[in-house]
Amino acid sequence: MYSRFFLSAAPKAAIALAIALAAFATAAPATAQQTGSINRGASGLPLPRYVSLKATKVNMRVGPGSDYSVAYRYLKNGIPMEIIQEYDNWRRVRDADGTTGWIHSSLLSGERTAIASPWREENSPDDTVILYNTPAAAAGVVAYLEPGVVGKIASCDGAWCELEVGYESRKLRGYVNQAELWGAYPDEVIK
Incomplete structure (x- = not known):
């Protein structure tokens, strides 16, 4: 948060x-x-x-x-x-x-940075945002992000954003559905 x-x-x-x-x-x-x-x-x-x-x-x-x-x-x-x-x-x-x-x-x-679904209520059944290893919903899961987690945007293609989260000693990188982020406009491409 x-x-x-x-x-x-x-x-x-x-x-x-x-x-x-x-x-x-x-x-x-x-x-x-x-x-x-x-x-x-x-x-x-x-x-x-x-x-x-x-x-x-x-x-x-x-x-x-x-x-x-x-x-x-x-x-x-x-x-x-x-x-x-x-x-x-x-x-x-x-x-x-x-x-x-x-x-x-x-x-x-x-x-550019983004916040994972700050509009979601914590402790609800669907309260996490999935960080995938490739930009696809059927991809492997890298991590489950709680609402409010801040990450650095590496790129966005209009549907998926490559996001880096974590601290200096432990950083994770993966893809998040762009609609699950606050910090990138819908359909915005970031290179």
């Missing part, structure tokens, strides 16, 4: 506004992806797009600047984030839980 701490509480009106803005932000990027049109941010890079956290400790702020209060603090590098907006050197991002906020671009990396 990835680590995130909630640092401040917001009044009910601010929470309602944040929910409304998040719903709007969620709908707009999906439409752009489905229609094939490419929106570009101030950096010239496409929006939305996935990146990952570069640093071990990253503050997510409520606005695009260090003067804004910290809403969350992430305590692990490599966590995937979806950039949905750009302002100067700040990126408005969304995490796998749907939380949005602003992170300075220097704390983000273009390295």
Whole structure:
């Protein structure tokens, strides 16, 4: 699982506004992806797009600047984030839980990572994601991944992603159905 701490509480009106803005932000990027049109941010890079956290400790702020209060603090590098907006050197991002906020671009990396089925409930009958040795459902099983496991994407062909999971001393590499990951768009090809 990835680590995130909630640092401040917001009044009910601010929470309602944040929910409304998040719903709007969620709908707009999906439409752009489905229609094939490419929106570009101030950096010239496409929006939305996935990146990952570069640093071990990253503050997510409520606005695009260090003067804004910290809403969350992430305590692990490599966590995937979806950039949905750009302002100067700040990126408005969304995490796998749907939380949005602003992170300075220097704390983000273009390295692609993904989270195994963060939307699944733990301890349900189908709570694991299978890491296969080849990109096929009939292939041999390398490992069973719990929801929330983060891995590095080596490549995706639009249906399967080659994923590396584990730590320095024990890394596993295999293939996961792309629909089971948060960090790669449906049908996206990553080389």
